[in-house]
Amino acid sequence: MKAFRVLLKNELKMSIRGMDMLIFALIMPIVVLVILGIIFGQKPAFEGAGYSFLDQSFGAVSTIAICAGGVMGLPLVISDYRSKHILKRYQVTPVSPVVVLLAEVSMYVIYAVVSLLSLLAVAVCFFDFKMHGSAGLFLVGYLLVMISMFSIGMMVGGIAKNSKIAGIIASLLYFPMLLFSGATLPYEVMPDLMQKTVNVLPLTQGIKILKNATLGLPADNVTGAIIFMLVTAVVCSIVSIKFFKWE
Numbered sequence: 332m333k334a335f336r337v338l339l340k341n342e343l344k345m346s347i348r349g350m351d352m353l354i355f356a357l358i359m360p361i362v363v364l365v366i367l368g369i370i371f372g373q374k375p376a377f378e379g380a381g382y383s384f385l386d387q388s389f390g391a392v393s394t395i396a397i398c399a400g401g402v403m404g405l406p407l408v409i410s411d412y413r414s415k416h417i418l419k420r421y422q423v424t425p426v427s428p429v430v431v432l433l434a435e436v437s438m439y440v441i442y443a444v445v446s447l448l449s450l451l452a453v454a455v456c457f458f459d460f461k462m463h464g465s466a467g468l469f470l471v472g473y474l475l476v477m478i479s480m481f482s483i484g485m486m487v488g489g490i491a492k493n494s495k496i497a498g499i500i501a502s503l504l505y506f507p508m509l510l511f512s513g514a515t516l517p518y519e520v521m522p523d524l525m526q527k528t529v530n531v532l533p534l535t536q537g538i539k540i541l542k543n544a545t546l547g548l549p550a551d552n553v554t555g556a557i558i559f560m561l562v563t564a565v566v567c568s569i570v571s572i573k574f575f576k577w578e
Contacts, residue, residue, distance in 0.1 A: 334426045338434035346438060352404060356396035356442040360450055363515050364392045368458040376519070382546055384517070385458050389450070390469070390541025391513045394476055396446035398514060398534055400439030401480030402487075403505040408435055409488030410497035419578040428577060436481055443477055464547030472544045476537035479560045482567035483533065489575035508534040533563045 346352050364385075371384035409432065412418050421428040454460030462469065483504065491497035509515060511525070512534035518526060529535050536556035543553045 335430050335434055335437075338426075338431060339437055342434050342438045343441070346442075352400065352439075352442050355399040355403075356439075357446050357449060359399075360392050360395040360446050361453055363395065364389070364450055364453055365457075367392070367517070368454070373459055382461070382463050383459075384519075385454065386461055386463060387519070387542060387546060388517055389454055389460055390472075390545045391518065391538045392515075393447050393450055393473065393541065394480075394512075394534060394538055395509065395514050396443045397439075397473075397477050397480045398505060398508055398512075400442050401477065401484040402508065403484075403501050404439055405435060405481060405484030406488030406491065406497045406501045407494060409485070410491050410494040413488075413576060413578060414494050416578060422577065432485075436485075439481065440477065443473075447473065462545060464544045468550075469541060469544040472537070472540040475540065475557070475560050475564075476534070479533055479537060479564040479567075482564045482571065485575075486567040486571040489571045508532050511535075513538045533560065536560055 367388050368385050371388075373383040373385065376382055376384045376387045412431070418428040418431065421431055451460070484501075487500050487504070488497055491500060507529075511521075511529045512518075512532045513521075513529070514534060518529070518535070518538065521529070536559040539556040540553045540560065542548075543550070543556075
């Protein structure tokens with residue numbers, strides 16, 4: 332446990348010095364939320380809706396930090412540690428390389444939680460955000476999205492031959508999900524054809540779950556999305572465990 336705490340502390344320090352996660356996981360979601368708040372404010376999501384466009388978009392924006400950490404940050408760090416033989420070295424020490432991976436995952440979980448709390452504070456204080464549904468269900472959905480995105484990151488980082496390939500794969504997954512899943516560009520303003528296309532992205536389905544929980548809509552509206560995310564998490568986890576390369 333002590334080794335885990337030391338590793339986590341060191342990883343957080345290095346991450347903060349690097350600034351990437353501070354920018355993409357903490358600052359960027361707030362910027363997107365503020366822009367949406369300024370543009371749409373408390374305008375109804377559609378005529379006659381009992382909730383605003385910002386209320387509807389909160390769950391989507393909250394996934395930016397998860398996407399940054401799970402799909403981009405995690406695979407790059409894992410592949411980099413492998414190429415530098417850091418994971419191999421830990422195999423001959425009392426500290427298991429699994430502890431190193433848990434520390435990495437925990438760091439990105441911390442970023443996601445801090446981002447969510449920061450967004451909630453900004454949304455409530457400046458844009459009159461309201462949670463129309465269950466906060467508990469929202470947190471369960473948020474955890475499901477986190478597990479799914481992190482499983483994708485572990486899979487990419489675990490099977491990529493080197494950090495360069497991991498970076499290419501991570502970029503091909505990260506940027507489409509960031510831009511077209513609804514996390515930054517609202518899903519509701521996309522043309523119908525584009526909406527049908529981006530439905531294949533895992534994060535799109537995760538965002539549907541969070542929106543449903545935020546707005547208090549019937550759970551059967553997102554049954555398909557929940558199954559999609561669970562299958563994604565299970566498949567990616569199995570592939571990651573079976574084909575993970577330590578060196």
